[in-house]
Amino acid sequence: MNASVETRARILGRIRSATERVAKAPTQLADAYAALPRTYVRRGQKSNESKLELLIERLREYDAEVVECLEAGLASSIAAQLAASGKLVFVAPAGLPKEWLVSGFDWKIDHGLPAAEIELVEGVVTGASCAIADSGTIVLHHSESEGRRVITLLPDWHLCILRASQVVETLPEYFDRFSKPPALVTWVSGPSATADIEMTRIKGVHGPRFLHVILVRDETQDA
Amino acid sequence: MSTAILDPKIAPPFREAVLPVLRNPMLRKNVAHATQVIQNKRAKLVAEKTDWQELRSAASAIRMHVLENLGAYLEQFEERCTAAGGVVHWAADADEARAIILNLLRQENATEAIKIKTMTSAEIQLNPYLEAAGITVHETDLAEIILQLGKEEPSHIVVPALHINRSQVREIFSRTMGLKDLSDDPKELTGAARHYLREKFLRVPTAISGANFLIAETGSVAVVESEGNGRMCLTLPETIVTVVGIEKVLPRFQDLEVMLQVLARSATGERMNPYTSLWTGVTPGDGPQRFHVVLLDNERTSILARPKERQTLKCIRCAACMNHCPVYRQTGGHAYGSCYPGPIGAILTPQLMRMHHAESLPFASSLCGACVEVCPVKIDIPAVLLDLRADAVNIERKQAKRAFDLMYIGLRVANTVFARPWIFHTAQWFGRIGLSAFTGKDGWIKWLPGLGSRWTENRDLRGLPKQTFHEWWAARAKETR
């Protein structure tokens, strides 16, 4: 390990002498960072209604299917989506709300299922941590109700339940909300795609090809 | 189809390297088509982004701030990553990086590895090294599979197989995957790749990745992708080794709010790429339980030390520069003899080579500046090109071979000519007389010998007029007196 310690010291030494004229002292670094120009748009200007409309529009551009419902209708909305999928076997994160595990389907609850088993399920149902309207992005922090990363990766069909209050307009607003960074994040903006062959966009290489979103509205929200 | 390894140490000079490319209409058509598609998509999204220039300013400032304080941020990253369960290694050069990675794989008794596309691994020529050590490397990015199975080299840093069209892909896949009835429909081809890779994702326990960004504040790594093969490699295996240039670090998690906005729009003309993954050390129960980061120097510290060249390291590998470059449009990437082609390659590769190799690349540009307009982190590529040209000339000034370099001699002579008006005017007079021998009755020159033939190869030159402007001015002044 000595060689490695030596290399580390050598590289850091080279960096130090390369930047000695411009590097800030440790006590000044934070101030220098804070002084960096950030005149880009941080907050969106849209009304709540327009923001949600924009998210739905962006999601549909990705061929994601989006339905809206109120809290009271959530369970039946989930049931309808699952029924329409024609699938039976679903994986769900261990912390998914019990009411969402509607009957009539074969639920595999993920308490650490081996990948080979997850490979056999037909779909996955999760919540989310946030959604960004500007880019149609769904953000997963892989919490208890979102599940381990593998369960939103291997199945071909993903139903994501999103609350209207979780939706922000701009990407900077997401970072404002989560100033304490989570350890694991997956930003999902549409199904996987490639344009590697003649720039022809093909959807669904790896990862779910079918994304369904239920947007749960709050009855009391202003327009 | 080329099979040369993109090694700047053995690649032919740019002028020579472009010749087979210029004579390949299919490649030129593919490159023009691909770059035009991304140009158009990007332009549309940039027009709709009202704060695009502000984002560029912020992105440039954040990246330069990091470079100026690189030591502090790298140490912070190392500390946080280690605390979260990652192991950080430092590699001074390509040899060390390869040895570290091989050693880590050996520790896992790995005979195979699945790999996410990373130009850094191409820079250190990792694959041939691992293959020689008996480790099978499976590329998982669609473009990289095409290249790997077709024994080809990348020609673009974001869309590496853009020089290959669908029927060429069909040929490669049907031959190597044993699929006789495969059509050339991109959907079918992609489906074949998906199927081919699935069992590898589920079986191979060791993965190698690069990183788009390192976050110092949290010790996290961010990988930006479109296909999902990245997520597969980052999630399913037991061990992951990430090799990344030291310049890729960002101060804070929040800085992604700028970088992600400019990267996707610049690279693929999307508001956001399909999948961006961020992980921090090791998370029990979720993903690889053994995580190693190999921080690569490989001459980056030399670039860092030069104030005018430092900006080269701001690069976030979006490829907007090459998508808009009129030179790259005609040549594609291979002509640059490096895994980093185009405008960024023309400044990065020679510097990584300490100007011992790839010295022709700084001259592989007409200095049109199209790259400057589109670079999301505002790298002034022409300014660095000019600096590197001065470096090349200063090296040549000390070499005996300069006595045989016509251009060197010509420019030294020209300097003497421009030094004094009387020499300049005498030279013009001699030039007029000398060239009159080559001037036809219509007043045009169709052929010149020596260096002049570089002009007359494809263009005529109008013969020197009987009177220069300054002679006309003097005559007019005389008349009016």
Added chain:
Amino acid sequence: MRASLFIACYNDTLFPETGRAVTRLLERLGVELDFHPEQTCCGQMHANSGFRAEAFSQAKRLVRLYEKDETVVIPGSSCVAMMREQYPGIFEELGNESQRRELAAFLPKVYELSEFIIDKLGVEDVGAYFPHRVTYHASCHGLRGLHLGDRPFRLLKNVRGIDFVPLENMDRCCGFGGTFSVKNPEISQAMLTVKLHDILSTKAEFCTALDNSCLMHLGGAMHRQYAAMRTIHMAEILASTEDAPAEALA
């Protein structure tokens, strides 16, 4: 209004008619034009080829030459770009404090021709007459170095009789790049072929620009290929009137 003309080495030698047109045009617009016969070159060719010391020796002579002038007008966007973009760095690296002060005093005096007419003289209609089909190529230096913007169009728009046709991919480099076309002639030619295709598609009689370096490259190819088009510097269009049409039309 007084101004001193820097004609540019290649215009002096190869395109004196551009200089004559600039003289005719500016004097028509009431400018008292001066010309220092000691001028040679701005050093661009050397700077772009990596011969900085040589470029500096030319640059410092040039800056000193215009010490006593208030305004310098240059009918070549690449020369102006050289001065604005590269002189500061070169003087920083190779010059002394006094030379840097001279440069700082010099740069604000410098105007590219279209900048001079529009910004300094405040004129957009120069009284020109040029009844021909014309397309405009945006030289890289003028476009991205000087940010000339719509100045060329504002001037061309007011030329009586002109039939202006826009150029597709107007902002794409013609492939000349000075010594680039000598060091990498094949790729330069490939770029030229592509550019020429766009230009010839306009079916214009003339392709114009604010820089004769691009135009000699394009025009030389047109002549070689017997294309039904010629090149002409914009100064010559702007100087052209019914009584005194452009020399190119003779």
